[in-house]
Amino acid sequence: MRISVLSLHTSPAAQPGQGDAGGMNVYVDQSVRALAAAGHRVDVFTADPGGLDGTGAPDASDGRGAADWADADRADVIDGPDVDRRMDVSESITLHHLPTGARTKDELADAIEELAQMLLDHPVFRAAELIWAHYWISAEAALRAHDMTASESAHDLAAGAAPTPIAAGAAPTPIAVSMHTMGAVKNRDSETSHERPQRLHAEERIAAEADLLVAGTPAERRDLINELGADPGSVVVARPGVDHAHYRPGAxxxxxxxxxxxxxxxxxxxxxxxxxxxxxxxxxxxxxxxxxxxxxxxxxxxxxxxxxxxxxxxxxxxxxxxxxxxxxxxxxxxxxxxxxxxxxxxxxxxxxxxxxxxxxxxxxxxxxxxxxxxxxxxxxxxxxxxxxxxxxxxxxxxxxxxxxxxxxxxxxxxxxxxxxxxxxxxxxxxxxxxxxxxxxxxxxxxxxxxxERFDWGRTVEVVLDALPGAAAASPHRCEALGAC
Known part of the structure; x- marks a missing residue:
């Protein structure tokens, strides 16, 4: 399967623990590797204002990013109307940077329409059989790209031409979304109202329209349902993993x-x-x-x-x-x-x-x-x-x-x-x-x-098994989505 992973506001190659890089960067990094290990072709899209590695220098590695990403071969290629800064991490993983001119996460949120169009213009994105979006900015951009595709198809039909969905000749590409954090939950837990109304409205739309919502825990599943009004049948619990080859007891x-x-x-x-x-x-x-x-x-x-x-x-x-x-x-x-x-x-x-x-x-x-x-x-x-x-x-x-x-x-x-x-x-x-x-x-x-219960291979397996149209006969398929 060809999978497009969206991590638009922060690159998986960025150093966690500063700026907008944190646990989500680790999640994207490790889940992408698990997808590739399972035999899938993965294209990761970021628009991190710091560039491919989040450092502010898209073409220079200073070793601060995740090891394999930072050491990967980098090549600038022309791919459509814009320059696609690309990092080939492995034979199965490529990281693409979409240049928007945004300098902060808030500015990136204001450029979602532009991001959606850039994704839609990218042939790799259009060829995806699954879109897995991380955080609300990525999810909103993916949904808007679908809206634009629907408008294109309607225009083509009116003109007597064949419709043009994201994956040519296929049904609209399914969108899975991992929120990681929710504005409504952050406001509730911090007893503040600091989150932008734009985010709050967007997250309600995402909960209603995404094909699959990926919760890390049963508690997050409850928040998606109770705070955002998500359909319980659209939410799967897939616990994040740990790289046990790296994180293990030592002297x-x-x-x-x-x-x-x-x-x-x-x-x-x-x-x-x-x-x-x-x-x-x-x-x-x-x-x-x-x-x-x-x-x-x-x-x-x-x-x-x-x-x-x-x-x-x-x-x-x-x-x-x-x-x-x-x-x-x-x-x-x-x-x-x-x-x-x-x-x-x-x-x-x-x-x-x-x-x-x-x-x-x-x-x-x-x-x-x-x-x-x-x-x-x-x-x-x-x-x-x-x-x-x-x-x-x-x-x-x-x-x-x-x-x-x-x-x-x-x-x-x-x-x-x-x-x-x-x-x-x-x-x-x-x-x-x-x-x-x-x-x-x-x-x-x-x-x-x-x-030991936290395993990245299991994480991506649960997500793929839960997708609409996936083989329900899989031995790892949950009897009920919330029971994983």
Whole structure:
């Protein structure tokens, strides 16, 4: 099958943990590889303002992207009226960049009509037998491309010519959509109304018109149905996976040595973008609270924030720690910039906290192996790939009991779940685990066992089996879509 995967606002080759790159980038990267491994031909389309690799230099690799993407052969070719910047990742995977001139995700959202036309003009996209769109911008562009195709066909019929669907001679190409996050859910969970009305309206349309909606967890499935009004029969639960060949238990002492951690210090790890929705402030405040309640423990604890500023603030310096700077705020008055300004002040006041820039996967696994506990204080989280990756290495997590995180962390068995975002509760949980080596070891062992259920091959298999018209006799087909 020829599959077009749309990841328009962010490239799968971008470094997760900064800007608009996060767990979705890992999801697209790994699911595309799983599709190719299953024998499919995959074309990935992005319009990331940073270019093919999200760095701002489409033709230059600096090693920050996913390893295979960053090392791939790159070729600029003329493909229709516009230049198609293309990265051939393998014989079965090609990454295409659509040039729009957009400089931010919001500007890209305002160019959806242009994106739809560019997709429609691309012969590779028109030849697809399946479109898998990630995030609302990609899904809306795919639906508009279908609308344009319908208009073309109506015009051709009126002129007495044969209609021209996206795949010539075929029914309209089915569209599968993974939302990853939903505006309505982010507003609900953060108790704000920051999401653009454009997004909220678009997501309701997507829920109504997409052929298949892919939820990562039963909780996300419920949100698609209850918040967006999706038909339950159109939603399948396909849990994301983990690259178990890469994320697996390893020698802690060796990892610590490579990262510059001493054997006698306690390491508390946070991985992700610096933003309110991810609860970065909770992580910092919890470590500050730990200092008040247990000064001796805090004196030998190192809190590592592995990430950078998010979205429009991505260019801000998120460095920190020994020899670095902790400045992450900007002079603008946006909500995100104000948040970063306050976060910067809190980090500066807490000596145990060190900010380090995001790292590629081959370094990230060392952080998981070197740490004593991972904290995931998200206010909203559709799944939580960081927690799943950490679990696969045997690192227990303290996680917020929101979204898909309870799918990964089983409270008291493979980690701890915290119902609220009160820093005192988080400090108590951190203290409990840091002071109990045996408990940490037991939770870590169970976490590694639990992580075995997350498999990218299974993820794409469930999606393909659930597509309208797919072979219902498949042994992996769910009896009910929500039961997977």
């Amino acid at each position: 802690k002492a060796a990892a610590r040595s490579r990262l510059g951690f001493s054997d006698d210090e306690a390491v508390v790890l946070y991985v992700g973008r610096m933003q309110f929705i991810k609860g970065t402030d909770v992580a910092v405040d919890a470590l500050a609270d730990l200092r008040e309640r247990n000064p001796h423990l805090a004196s030998r604890t190192r809190g590592i924030l592995l990430g950078a500023a998010s979205g429009a603030d991505a260019g801000l310096d998120a460095g920190g720690g020994a020899g670095g700077t902790r400045t992450m705020a900007s002079g603008s008055g946006s909500a995100s910039s104000n948040y970063l300004r306050e976060l910067t002040a809190a980090i500066a006041d807490e000596p145990s906290v060190e900010v380090r820039p995001p790292v590629p996967a081959h370094v990230l696994v060392d952080y998981y192996r070197a740490a004593d506990v991972l904290i995931v204080p998200s206010r909203s989280e559709s799944f939580g790939l960081v927690a799943a990756e950490a679990a696969a290495t045997g690192l227990p997590a303290i996680a917020a009991a929101v979204g898909g995180l309870p799918e990964i962390v089983e409270h008291g068995h493979s980690g701890l779940l915290i119902a609220a975002h009160n820093p005192h509760h988080w400090a108590t949980a951190i203290e409990t685990l840091l002071c109990d080596d045996r408990l940490r070891a037991e939770l870590g062992a169970h976490a590694a066992d639990r992580a």
